[in-house]
Amino acid sequence: MAIVTAETLRDSYDVIVVGSGAAGGQTAYTLTMEGAKVLMLEAGRNYDPVRETPMFQENFRAPLRGTGTPDKPFGFHDATVGGGWKIAGEPYTSASAESGRQFTWYRARMLGGRTNHWARNALRNGPYDFKPYSRDGLGFDWPISYEDVAPYYDKVEMLIGVYGSNEGLENTPDSPDGVLLPAPKARVGELLAKQRVARLGVPVIPLHRAVLSQRQDFQRIPARLHPNNPRAQRILADSMQGRAACFWATPCGRGCAIRANYQSTTVHLPPALATGNLDILTDALVREVTLGSDGRADGVAYVDRHSGTERRVRARVVVLAASACESVRILLNSRSPSFPNGLANSSGLVGRYIMDTVGSSVGGQIPLLEAMPPHNEEGAGDHVYSPWWLYREQKAGKLNFPRGYHIEFASGKYMPNQYTAWALERYTGGSYGRRFKEDARRYYGSFIQFTGRGEMIPNENSFCDLDPAVKDKWGIPVLRFHWQWSEHELRQAAHMQQTFAAMIQSMGGSVIGAVHEDGRRAIAPGGYIIHEVGGARMGGDPKRSVTNSWGQTWDVKNLFVTDGALFCSNADKNPTLTIMALAWRCSDYLLEELRKGNL
Amino acid sequence: MNTTKPGGISRRDAVKWMLTAAATVPWLQPSALAADPSRAGTSPAEPQPAAPPIEPLPSRDGYGTDPDLTKTYGPGDFWPLTFTPEQRRTAAALCALIIPADEHSPSAAEVGVPDFIDEWISAPYPEHGYNRVTILTGLRWIDAEARRRFSRPFADLSESQGRAICDDICWVPKATEQNLEAAGFFAMFRNLTAAGFYTTPEGMKDLGYVGNTPQASFDGPPEAALRKAGLIA
Numbered sequence: 001m002a003i004v005t006a007e008t009l010r011d012s013y014d015v016i017v018v019g020s021g022a023a024g025g026q027t028a029y030t031l032t033m034e035g036a037k038v039l040m041l042e043a044g045r046n047y048d049p050v051r052e053t054p055m056f057q058e059n060f061r062a063p064l065r066g067t068g069t070p071d072k073p074f075g076f077h078d079a080t081v082g083g084g085w086k087i088a089g090e091p092y093t094s095a096s097a098e099s100g101r102q103f104t105w106y107r108a109r110m111l112g113g114r115t116n117h118w119a120r121n122a123l124r125n126g127p128y129d130f131k132p133y134s135r136d137g138l139g140f141d142w143p144i145s146y147e148d149v150a151p152y153y154d155k156v157e158m159l160i161g162v163y164g165s166n167e168g169l170e171n172t173p174d175s176p177d178g179v180l181l182p183a184p185k186a187r188v189g190e191l192l193a194k195q196r197v198a199r200l201g202v203p204v205i206p207l208h209r210a211v212l213s214q215r216q217d218f219q220r221i222p223a224r225l226h227p228n229n230p231r232a233q234r235i236l237a238d239s240m241q242g243r244a245a246c247f248w249a250t251p252c253g254r255g256c257a258i259r260a261n262y263q264s265t266t267v268h269l270p271p272a273l274a275t276g277n278l279d280i281l282t283d284a285l286v287r288e289v290t291l292g293s294d295g296r297a298d299g300v301a302y303v304d305r306h307s308g309t310e311r312r313v314r315a316r317v318v319v320l321a322a323s324a325c326e327s328v329r330i331l332l333n334s335r336s337p338s339f340p341n342g343l344a345n346s347s348g349l350v351g352r353y354i355m356d357t358v359g360s361s362v363g364g365q366i367p368l369l370e371a372m373p374p375h376n377e378e379g380a381g382d383h384v385y386s387p388w389w390l391y392r393e394q395k396a397g398k399l400n401f402p403r404g405y406h407i408e409f410a411s412g413k414y415m416p417n418q419y420t421a422w423a424l425e426r427y428t429g430g431s432y433g434r435r436f437k438e439d440a441r442r443y444y445g446s447f448i449q450f451t452g453r454g455e456m457i458p459n460e461n462s463f464c465d466l467d468p469a470v471k472d473k474w475g476i477p478v479l480r481f482h483w484q485w486s487e488h489e490l491r492q493a494a495h496m497q498q499t500f501a502a503m504i505q506s507m508g509g510s511v512i513g514a515v516h517e518d519g520r521r522a523i524a525p526g527g528y529i530i531h532e533v534g535g536a537r538m539g540g541d542p543k544r545s546v547t548n549s550w551g552q553t554w555d556v557k558n559l560f561v562t563d564g565a566l567f568c569s570n571a572d573k574n575p576t577l578t579i580m581a582l583a584w585r586c587s588d589y590l591l592e593e594l595r596k597g598n599l
Numbered sequence: 600m601n602t603t604k605p606g607g608i609s610r611r612d613a614v615k616w617m618l619t620a621a622a623t624v625p626w627l628q629p630s631a632l633a634a635d636p637s638r639a640g641t642s643p644a645e646p647q648p649a650a651p652p653i654e655p656l657p658s659r660d661g662y663g664t665d666p667d668l669t670k671t672y673g674p675g676d677f678w679p680l681t682f683t684p685e686q687r688r689t690a691a692a693l694c695a696l697i698i699p700a701d702e703h704s705p706s707a708a709e710v711g712v713p714d715f716i717d718e719w720i721s722a723p724y725p726e727h728g729y730n731r732v733t734i735l736t737g738l739r740w741i742d743a744e745a746r747r748r749f750s751r752p753f754a755d756l757s758e759s760q761g762r763a764i765c766d767d768i769c770w771v772p773k774a775t776e777q778n779l780e781a782a783g784f785f786a787m788f789r790n791l792t793a794a795g796f797y798t799t800p801e802g803m804k805d806l807g808y809v810g811n812t813p814q815a816s817f818d819g820p821p822e823a824a825l826r827k828a829g830l831i832a
Contacts, residue, residue, distance in 0.1 A: 045665075051669075052668060052669060053668075053669075054668040054669055056811055057668070057669075057671065058798070058800070058803075058811070059798040060715075060795075060798040060799045060800070061671035061672060061673070062671075062672060063662055063666075063672050063676065063677050063718065063722075064718065064719060064722060065715065065794055065795065065798045066798075067794075069661060069662075069722070069724045070661070070724055070725070071661045071662055071663055071664050071666075071724075072662075072664065072666075076662075076666070076668070077668055081664060081665040081668070082664050082665045083664060084664055087664075088664075184817045184819075185817055185818065185819030185820075186819065187819070187820065188820035188824045188825065188827075188828050188830070189828075191820070191825070191828070191830055192828045192829075192830060195830060213817075246817075247813035247814055247815075248813075248814040248816070248817040249810060249811055249812055249813050249814060250811065254668075368827070368828045368829055369828060371827070372820075372824050372827055372828075373807075373821060373823040373824050373827065374807035374808070374809045375809060375818075375820060375821050375824060376809050376810050376812070376814060376817075376818075377810065378810030378811065379810075379814070379817055380817070413806075413807075413808060413809075413810070414810065415803070415808060415810055415811055416797040416798050416802065416803050416806055416808055417794075417798060418794040418798070419794070420793070420794075420797045420798075420806070421793035421794070421797050422790050422793065422794060423786075423790060424793070425769075425770055425771075425786060425789070429770055429773075430769040430770025430771075430773060431769070432696065432697045432765060432769050432789060433696060433697065433698075433699055433762070434699060434701050436697060436698065436789070436793075437698060437699075437701055437703065437704070437805065440793065440797060440805075440806065441703075441805065441806055441807065444797075444806045444807070444808075
């Protein structure tokens with residue numbers, strides 16, 4: 001079994017998994033390791049990071065020095081292929097023309113989806129993050145608690161490899177001993193920030209990122225992840241031995257040919273394929289989940305992008321893991337007499353309460369970082385961050401917004417690109433000639449940027465539905481986004497700006513550009529942070545949720561959702577690790593139900 | 600999510616900042632320059648026909664969303680270039696004034712930066728259209744200025760003559776009102792020259808960049824760096 005074509009598909013599978021990213025990869029991994037026969041459908045093309053990743057390509061050998069364009073928004077060498085903010089022939093629409101009410105949707109139509117280029121920041125939600133409504137009366141509680149998910153965070157961290165440290169900070173969970181890999185040393189700019197911002201009360205600790213700071217323990221971990229399953233242990237040990245440790249040289253966003261960081265295509269899919277239980281069909285865009293006469297899902301209808309023809313494939317169970325909004329789109333497009341408003345939508349909540357992350361940045365120039373002696377600062381992205389720290393002040397009513405944000409740092413002498421000596425005249429008084437060359441040496445690497453990633457509270461005005469008129473090039477109705485930040489997010493974004501400016505000043509630096517007091521100017525547009533979640537939230541009540549706490553839809557018991565659509569809230573923690581933990585947990589339940597004959 | 604942040608700036612924000620920075624320099628109006636007879640001619644004794652307008656690029660595709668990332672590319676591989684031989688000579692002379700050779704590295708003109716600038720202004724993406732008008736208009740202006748002040752093309756000026764012109768336009772806040780547009784052009788041209796130069800192997804070496812080479816371990820900053828930052832005595 002392997003990559004198949006429409007002609008070599010089996011007639012039927014145990015489970016169809018729609019999507020191949022963090023959720024689809026984890027779901028397929030868990031199911032196939034336990035023996036289920038799985039077909040994975042991916043809308044984009046096959047993609048092999050080992051062969052295709054431009055690991056060492058220099059910017060001067062790329063068009064426009066590798067600078068981002070509408071075709072490759074994150075730079076020429078970024079791992080995303082066949083995707084971006086816009087995909088030809090596959091539009092989405094906005095319900096409003098007003099500024100501040102737009103949602104931008106980043107899609108990666110490729111095997112592994114957005115896991116190929118993601119930031120690799122792998123933070124656990126804390127105990128508060130699963131019960132936000134109980135704490136402040138806003139948004140919704142999850143039907144599960146941190147304790148329910150913690151064992152799955154442990155498993156995912158061991159499987160994919162996450163570096164970091166345990167600091168015992170509030171709502172910032174530690175991992176059990178032996179789960180995390182050692183955190184890399186901090187860069188000089190990160191150390192300077194840590195020393196200086198301490199006086200502001202801002203903690204700086206090692207970031208958790210899905211990068212192998214050393215090779216995985218292939219002798220111990222497989223038995224912990226797959227007890228009583230020697231075959232799965234052997235397959236995983238083989239896969240782990242095929243992964244190298246980070247060699248501290250190249251940017252993770254290009255992907256990793258040595259498999260040192262997590263992407264579905266290098267970590268989840270190779271062992272899943274090695275079980276012999278996984279078929280992957282690429283260029284297969286799922287239009288709808290099909291229903292049998294018994295009201296159960298019996299498979300999916302998809303468009304074969306090569307021929308443009310629609311085909312069907314059957315399975316006992318269907319899992320949607322196509323990314324929050326694409327899974328919503330499939331549900332809404334699965335209309336039938338028994339489900340006129342879309343499948344599994346008796347609650348009317350499919351597409352409702354989508355959330356992104358509150359994002360805002362301030363950059364600065366730091367004289368103490370000028371003219372540093374040359375040394376390597378490449379490798380594994382950010383090494384430190386600041387978790388949210390103002391719990392006590394917030395509880396005492398000293399902040400004008402609920403919930404929190406963490407701070408990501410960007411500092412270091414990375415491979416020079418378009419911006420390395422861009423707009424230096426701010427500091428040089430317009431130098432050119434030999435002076436300019438001296439200035440460029442002096443200022444290279446002397447910049448730092450602080451970026452906030454904060455919690456958005458779900459609201460009635462942020463959702464997606466089907467556009468009544470617009471269809472994609474295959475004739476499939478497209479999503480229409482409705483978006484509105486509330487005062488909570490806008491005030492939080494303004495707070496970020498003040499904090500980051502103070503941090504830069506504490507380092508003896510000067511802020512670049514304006515520091516916004518108006519949250520509307522401070523906040524990144526909806527969707528811009530690419531953390532969209534919600535739209536098919538889990539819950540304990542079929543009238544107030546789309547699935548139960550295992551991602552099983554209330555309306556169709558052999559239909560599951562295992563991606564970010566399940567989220568009831570969107571903590572400041574980057575969602576990918578939680579997506580994977582939930583996908584593993586849902587898949588365990590699915591397997592158990594299959595064994596019991598309930599599906 | 601976000602991606603790598605070269606120079607301490609995420610790509611996402613860098614684009615935003617670039618656009619902001621571009622918006623803060625005065626728009627160089629080709630019509631305004633062409634309409635000023637004191638600037639449009641070459642030498643006073645030799646009246647020139649009115650310069651043709653700067654044509655926008657015809658609409659064409661870029662490199663698409665799925666180019667082969669493992670290959671290497673050079674200017675002209677994806678879209679045709681623009682510069683005439685005269686424009687190229689002017690651009691090369693300006694590149695060499697902005698980043699001349701010194702004991703550390705060659706000049707920007709020697710390592711292909713004019714070709715990069717040509718590639719940049721010829722790219723079929725929206726932001727590049729704005730840069731195209733500014734650069735082409737500015738090259739025409741600076742050549743005309745050289746002929747007006749020194750009776751020869753900009754590319755044939757001595758270094759001190761070239762610097763006499765550049766000194767007037769090298770910083771927007773210092774430029775006279777009538778030179779504001781030219782100063783905006785110069786700021787953009789300097790940015791592009793630096794972008795083109797510091798991404799070359801010679802430019803990266805000049806900056807002391809030492810990454811992109813596999814390491815057995817991440818050792819953190821050396822003592823000299825910690826001392827420089829005041830983190831150790």
